[in-house]
Amino acid sequence: MNAAYSERLMAAESVIGELKARVAALERRTIGGEPEDFSPSTVLHDEYREIARNAETLLDQYVTQLAELTVAEQSRRDRPPTGTVAKRAAAICEALFSGPDVDPAHVQNLVGGMTSTQDPRVAQLLEIVMRRIQSLRQDARSKGLPHVWSFSGEQEGPLNSVTRKPFGSCDPRGAVAFVVFPALLVDGEVFLRQVVYTT
Numbered sequence: 001m002n003a004a005y006s007e008r009l010m011a012a013e014s015v016i017g018e019l020k021a022r023v024a025a026l027e028r029r030t031i032g033g034e035p036e037d038f039s040p041s042t043v044l045h046d047e048y049r050e051i052a053r054n055a056e057t058l059l060d061q062y063v064t065q066l067a068e069l070t071v072a073e074q075s076r077r078d079r080p081p082t083g084t085v086a087k088r089a090a091a092i093c094e095a096l097f098s099g100p101d102v103d104p105a106h107v108q109n110l111v112g113g114m115t116s117t118q119d120p121r122v123a124q125l126l127e128i129v130m131r132r133i134q135s136l137r138q139d140a141r142s143k144g145l146p147h148v149w150s151f152s153g154e155q156e157g158p159l160n161s162v163t164r165k166p167f168g169s170c171d172p173r174g175a176v177a178f179v180v181f182p183a184l185l186v187d188g189e190v191f192l193r194q195v196v197y198t199t
Helices: 003-031 040-075 082-097 104-114 120-143
Strands: 147-150 164-166 176-181 183-186 189-192 194-198
Touching: 040 082, 040 104, 040 120, 040 176, 040 183, 040 189, 082 104, 082 120, 082 176, 082 194, 104 120, 120 147
Parallel strands: 164 194
Antiparallel strands: 147 183, 176 194, 183 189
């Protein structure tokens, strides 16, 4: 995947998400007959919802693809095993979300240890992912509401579809084995569900 193309695609997805949110807000105002409450906290919550949508796209598509590339390179298979991809994606996310900011050297060392050759696609995708995650984390901080990117939660129990969703082709009825992608909690509310690997 071309890095410039990926950047344009992510920018377009962001604009589309923003436009959808604006249309939905206008529809609520005109259809409901009552003026929508546009207090500062409501507007801020909408901005966090946009951050959550962007994070979901980035994690589901780009981090998963990055993990798949590192596994495929080692296994020499076109379709790497879901469990292995999930473990790699979880390790990458843990590195991206640990500490107050993304530590590029730490993340690059981690991903570099997962690959045996210098595939330029891995380096390009990793650069995009680190830059976008850092931007989303800074954006969430700058909005000022209490929030957390959460990897915590019950392990080995059934999946709660309100707070979690299964990774890839995992069975939603299976037991949770581990967290792959974090949840985004804002003011204690789930804005982005955790993605979990189930067995």
